[in-house]
Amino acid sequence: MPRKSVSSTNPIRVLRLSQHKTLEAFAAECGVHLQALYLNEMGMYPTVLPSISKRITSHYEVNADELEEQYQQYVSDKRYQFGEVHKPYVLNEPSLGHDPLRDFRTSLGYNTVFGFAIAVAINPTTVRRVESCTTDNFPGQLRLALRDIQLPVGDIEELEIRHQEYYYSGLRFKRTGSSEQAS
Numbered sequence: 001m002p003r004k005s006v007s008s009t010n011p012i013r014v015l016r017l018s019q020h021k022t023l024e025a026f027a028a029e030c031g032v033h034l035q036a037l038y039l040n041e042m043g044m045y046p047t048v049l050p051s052i053s054k055r056i057t058s059h060y061e062v063n064a065d066e067l068e069e070q071y072q073q074y075v076s077d078k079r080y081q082f083g084e085v086h087k088p089y090v091l092n093e094p095s096l097g098h099d100p101l102r103d104f105r106t107s108l109g110y111n112t113v114f115g116f117a118i119a120v121a122i123n124p125t126t127v128r129r130v131e132s133c134t135t136d137n138f139p140g141q142l143r144l145a146l147r148d149i150q151l152p153v154g155d156i157e158e159l160e161i162r163h164q165e166y167y168y169s170g171l172r173f174k175r176t177g178s179s180e181q182a183s
Helices: 011-018 023-030 034-041 050-059 064-086 100-107 113-120 124-131 140-148 153-169 171-182
Strands: none
Touching (some): 011 050, 023 050, 034 050, 050 064, 064 140, 113 124, 113 140, 124 140
Protein backbone atom coordinates (compact mmCIF):
# COMPACT_ATOMS: atom_id res chain seq x y z
CA MET A 1 0.00 0.00 0.00
CA PRO A 2 1.46 3.43 -0.90
CA ARG A 3 2.60 5.53 1.98
CA LYS A 4 3.46 9.17 2.10
CA SER A 5 7.12 9.98 2.46
CA VAL A 6 8.47 11.10 5.79
CA SER A 7 8.76 14.78 6.54
CA SER A 8 10.62 16.70 3.89
CA THR A 9 14.27 17.49 4.28
CA ASN A 10 14.64 18.71 0.72
CA PRO A 11 16.91 21.76 1.02
CA ILE A 12 14.91 23.71 -1.57
CA ARG A 13 11.65 23.23 0.31
CA VAL A 14 13.26 23.89 3.69
CA LEU A 15 14.71 27.18 2.43
CA ARG A 16 11.45 28.23 0.75
CA LEU A 17 9.41 27.55 3.87
CA SER A 18 11.96 29.26 6.14
CA GLN A 19 11.50 32.38 3.98
CA HIS A 20 7.69 32.07 4.28
CA LYS A 21 7.29 31.92 0.51
CA THR A 22 4.57 30.12 -1.40
CA LEU A 23 5.40 27.81 -4.29
CA GLU A 24 4.08 30.48 -6.66
CA ALA A 25 6.15 33.30 -5.19
CA PHE A 26 9.37 31.29 -5.00
CA ALA A 27 8.92 29.89 -8.52
CA ALA A 28 8.48 33.43 -9.85
CA GLU A 29 11.52 34.57 -7.90
CA CYS A 30 13.60 31.74 -9.42
CA GLY A 31 12.22 32.34 -12.90
CA VAL A 32 10.82 28.82 -13.27
CA HIS A 33 7.36 27.38 -13.76
CA LEU A 34 5.50 26.42 -10.59
CA GLN A 35 5.48 22.76 -11.65
CA ALA A 36 9.27 22.74 -12.14
CA LEU A 37 9.77 23.99 -8.58
CA TYR A 38 7.27 21.45 -7.24
CA LEU A 39 8.97 18.57 -9.06
CA ASN A 40 12.36 19.69 -7.77
CA GLU A 41 10.99 19.85 -4.23
CA MET A 42 9.68 16.29 -4.62
CA GLY A 43 13.13 15.09 -5.74
CA MET A 44 11.92 14.23 -9.22
CA TYR A 45 14.80 15.83 -11.11
CA PRO A 46 18.28 14.31 -10.99
CA THR A 47 19.77 17.61 -9.79
CA VAL A 48 18.68 21.00 -8.50
CA LEU A 49 17.53 22.96 -11.53
CA PRO A 50 20.13 25.58 -12.54
CA SER A 51 17.74 28.56 -12.21
CA ILE A 52 16.74 27.48 -8.73
CA SER A 53 20.32 26.78 -7.68
CA LYS A 54 21.48 30.15 -9.03
CA ARG A 55 18.78 32.04 -7.15
CA ILE A 56 19.36 30.19 -3.89
CA THR A 57 23.14 30.55 -3.98
CA SER A 58 23.10 34.22 -4.98
CA HIS A 59 20.36 35.45 -2.64
CA TYR A 60 20.40 33.16 0.38
CA GLU A 61 24.12 32.61 1.05
CA VAL A 62 24.02 28.89 0.30
CA ASN A 63 26.98 27.10 -1.27
CA ALA A 64 26.01 25.46 -4.60
CA ASP A 65 27.94 22.25 -3.87
CA GLU A 66 26.37 21.91 -0.42
CA LEU A 67 22.90 22.54 -1.88
CA GLU A 68 23.43 19.82 -4.48
CA GLU A 69 24.88 17.41 -1.92
CA GLN A 70 21.90 17.93 0.41
CA TYR A 71 19.49 17.47 -2.50
CA GLN A 72 21.18 14.21 -3.55
CA GLN A 73 21.04 12.99 0.04
CA TYR A 74 17.31 13.80 0.17
CA VAL A 75 16.65 11.78 -3.01
CA SER A 76 18.78 8.88 -1.78
CA ASP A 77 17.04 8.83 1.63
CA LYS A 78 13.59 9.00 0.05
CA ARG A 79 14.35 6.04 -2.22
CA TYR A 80 15.91 4.03 0.59
CA GLN A 81 12.85 4.58 2.80
CA PHE A 82 10.61 3.45 -0.08
CA GLY A 83 12.64 0.25 -0.32
CA GLU A 84 12.39 -0.37 3.41
CA VAL A 85 8.60 -0.13 3.23
CA HIS A 86 8.09 -2.24 0.10
CA LYS A 87 10.72 -4.98 0.13
CA PRO A 88 10.92 -7.84 -0.39
CA TYR A 89 9.78 -7.23 -3.93
CA VAL A 90 7.96 -9.92 -5.83
CA LEU A 91 7.88 -9.75 -9.61
CA ASN A 92 4.63 -11.10 -10.99
CA GLU A 93 4.53 -13.66 -13.78
CA PRO A 94 5.55 -12.19 -17.14
CA SER A 95 2.67 -10.89 -19.25
CA LEU A 96 2.58 -9.15 -22.59
CA GLY A 97 -0.73 -7.48 -21.76
CA HIS A 98 0.93 -4.40 -20.26
CA ASP A 99 4.40 -3.01 -19.91
CA PRO A 100 6.15 -4.83 -17.04
CA LEU A 101 7.12 -1.57 -15.32
CA ARG A 102 3.42 -0.71 -15.14
CA ASP A 103 2.68 -4.16 -13.70
CA PHE A 104 5.49 -3.68 -11.16
CA ARG A 105 4.30 -0.27 -9.94
CA THR A 106 0.66 -1.35 -9.74
CA SER A 107 1.67 -4.44 -7.75
CA LEU A 108 3.10 -1.99 -5.20
CA GLY A 109 -0.21 -0.12 -5.04
CA TYR A 110 0.68 2.80 -7.31
CA ASN A 111 -2.01 3.10 -9.96
CA THR A 112 -0.67 6.34 -11.42
CA VAL A 113 2.71 7.11 -12.91
CA PHE A 114 2.81 10.40 -11.02
CA GLY A 115 2.17 8.79 -7.62
CA PHE A 116 4.90 6.22 -8.24
CA ALA A 117 7.29 8.89 -9.51
CA ILE A 118 6.80 10.99 -6.37
CA ALA A 119 7.33 7.95 -4.17
CA VAL A 120 10.61 6.92 -5.80
CA ALA A 121 11.85 10.44 -6.59
CA ILE A 122 12.05 10.22 -10.38
CA ASN A 123 10.72 12.41 -13.14
CA PRO A 124 7.34 11.01 -14.21
CA THR A 125 8.22 11.59 -17.87
CA THR A 126 10.97 8.98 -17.54
CA VAL A 127 8.46 6.40 -16.30
CA ARG A 128 5.87 7.41 -18.92
CA ARG A 129 8.40 7.00 -21.75
CA VAL A 130 9.13 3.46 -20.68
CA GLU A 131 5.52 2.50 -20.08
CA SER A 132 4.39 3.97 -23.41
CA CYS A 133 7.24 2.17 -25.19
CA THR A 134 9.00 5.17 -26.66
CA THR A 135 12.26 3.50 -25.66
CA ASP A 136 13.38 -0.11 -25.75
CA ASN A 137 15.86 0.23 -22.86
CA PHE A 138 15.46 1.58 -19.35
CA PRO A 139 17.00 5.06 -19.06
CA GLY A 140 19.90 5.27 -16.62
CA GLN A 141 17.80 7.44 -14.31
CA LEU A 142 15.22 4.68 -14.00
CA ARG A 143 17.83 1.97 -13.41
CA LEU A 144 19.40 4.12 -10.69
CA ALA A 145 16.04 4.78 -9.00
CA LEU A 146 15.17 1.06 -9.03
CA ARG A 147 18.57 0.24 -7.57
CA ASP A 148 18.18 2.92 -4.90
CA ILE A 149 14.80 1.52 -3.79
CA GLN A 150 16.71 -1.71 -3.15
CA LEU A 151 15.27 -3.72 -6.02
CA PRO A 152 17.85 -6.47 -6.60
CA VAL A 153 19.99 -6.04 -9.72
CA GLY A 154 18.71 -9.34 -11.12
CA ASP A 155 15.13 -8.10 -10.81
CA ILE A 156 16.00 -4.80 -12.53
CA GLU A 157 17.54 -6.76 -15.38
CA GLU A 158 14.51 -9.08 -15.51
CA LEU A 159 12.12 -6.10 -15.68
CA GLU A 160 14.15 -4.55 -18.48
CA ILE A 161 14.23 -7.82 -20.45
CA ARG A 162 10.46 -8.16 -20.03
CA HIS A 163 10.07 -4.56 -21.17
CA GLN A 164 12.14 -5.27 -24.27
CA GLU A 165 10.05 -8.36 -25.02
CA TYR A 166 6.91 -6.22 -24.73
CA TYR A 167 8.49 -3.44 -26.81
CA TYR A 168 9.43 -5.78 -29.66
CA SER A 169 6.32 -7.99 -29.46
CA GLY A 170 4.18 -5.66 -31.52
CA LEU A 171 1.36 -5.80 -28.98
CA ARG A 172 2.01 -2.21 -28.05
CA PHE A 173 1.11 -1.19 -31.61
CA LYS A 174 -2.08 -3.24 -31.61
CA ARG A 175 -3.17 -1.64 -28.32
CA THR A 176 -2.39 1.85 -29.55
CA GLY A 177 -4.04 1.30 -32.92
CA SER A 178 -7.23 -0.13 -31.45
CA SER A 179 -7.56 2.69 -28.92
CA GLU A 180 -7.10 5.28 -31.68
CA GLN A 181 -9.78 3.63 -33.80
CA ALA A 182 -12.22 3.75 -30.86
CA SER A 183 -11.77 7.52 -30.57
